[in-house]
Amino acid sequence: MRSKQKKKERTIRLLYIVGLLIPMVLLVLLVWALLGDLPEGTPDYDPPPDRPAPSLALAGGDGENTPWNLVLVNSAHPLPEDWAPDLTVIDPYTGEEFDSRAIGELNAMLRDMEAQGLHPLVCSGYRSYESQVDIFQSNVEEALSQGYAQDEAEQQASLWVMPPGCSEHQSGLAADIVSQDNQCLDESQDSTPEQQWLHANCQDYGFILRYPRGKTEFTGVNYEPWHYRYVGKEAAREITAQGICLEEYG
Numbered sequence: 001m002r003s004k005q006k007k008k009e010r011t012i013r014l015l016y017i018v019g020l021l022i023p024m025v026l027l028v029l030l031v032w033a034l035l036g037d038l039p040e041g042t043p044d045y046d047p048p049p050d051r052p053a054p055s056l057a058l059a060g061g062d063g064e065n066t067p068w069n070l071v072l073v074n075s076a077h078p079l080p081e082d083w084a085p086d087l088t089v090i091d092p093y094t095g096e097e098f099d100s101r102a103i104g105e106l107n108a109m110l111r112d113m114e115a116q117g118l119h120p121l122v123c124s125g126y127r128s129y130e131s132q133v134d135i136f137q138s139n140v141e142e143a144l145s146q147g148y149a150q151d152e153a154e155q156q157a158s159l160w161v162m163p164p165g166c167s168e169h170q171s172g173l174a175a176d177i178v179s180q181d182n183q184c185l186d187e188s189q190d191s192t193p194e195q196q197w198l199h200a201n202c203q204d205y206g207f208i209l210r211y212p213r214g215k216t217e218f219t220g221v222n223y224e225p226w227h228y229r230y231v232g233k234e235a236a237r238e239i240t241a242q243g244i245c246l247e248e249y250g
C-alpha cells in the first residue's frame with residue numbers, strides 16, 4: 001500500500017515538474033526569438049536607392065545568348081560605371097566615337113547620305129559615365145533655376161537627359177545625328193531632309209530611331225527625332241516594321 005502511495009506521489013511530482021518545465025522552455029524560446037528580431041544598437045537603415053542597381057538587360061532574348069547589339073539601356077537598366085566598349089572615331093565627323101563593331105555600318109550610312117547630297121552631323125556618340133554626370137547635372141541645375149524642387153528638377157531633367165549610367169550613349173551604340181544646317185536638338189529636326197532620310201532608311205544599316213513618338217511610356221524619354229541606336233539589321237528591320245521600341249522587342 002505504502003509503495004503504491006509513494007509511486008502516486010512521485011508521479012504527481014513528475015507531472016508538476018513537467019508541467020512547469022514545458023511553459024518555462026517555451027517562455028525562454030519566446031524571449032530568445034523576440035530578442036533575435038530586435039535591432040542591436042543603432043538600427044540598420046537602408047536608404048531607398050535613387051535608381052536601380054546596375055544590371056545588364058538584353059532585349060530580344062533570354063539574356064545570356066542575346067548578342068551585344070541588343071543590350072538594353074534605360075533608367076531601369078543602367079550600365080555599370082566601368083562599361084568600356086572598344087571605340088573608333090567616327091571619321092571625319094567631329095571626333096565623336098562609336099562601338100568599333102558597328103562603326104562600319106554607321107560610316108556607310110553617313111557616306112550614302114552624303115552621296116545623295118545630304119549633310120549629316122554626328123553631334124554625340126559615345127559618352128563616358130563622367131560626362132553624363134556633367135550633362136545631367138547641368139540639366140538639373142537649369143530646372144532648379146526655374147523654381148523646381150530638387151526631386152522635381154531631377155525628374156524634369158531625366159525627361160530629356162538620362163541619369164548617369166542610364167544613357168544609351170554610354171553603350172557606344174547610340175548616335176545623335178542632326179542636319180549640318182539645323183543643329184538644334186528639338187522637333188524641328190523632323191523637317192530636315194537628313195532626318196527624313198534617316199527615319200526612312202536607318203534600319204537598312206542596322207539602326208532604329210530609339211525614342212519614337214508615342215513610346216515615352218515604355219522608353220521613359222520624350223520623342224527624339226535625332227537619336228539613333230545600333231541594334232543590327234535584322235532587329236532594326238523587325239522593330240521598324242512592327243512600329244515598336246526596343247523595350248517592347250523580344
Ligand SMILES: [Zn+2]
Pocket residue numbers: 124169174175176226227228
Ligand atoms: Zn542621344
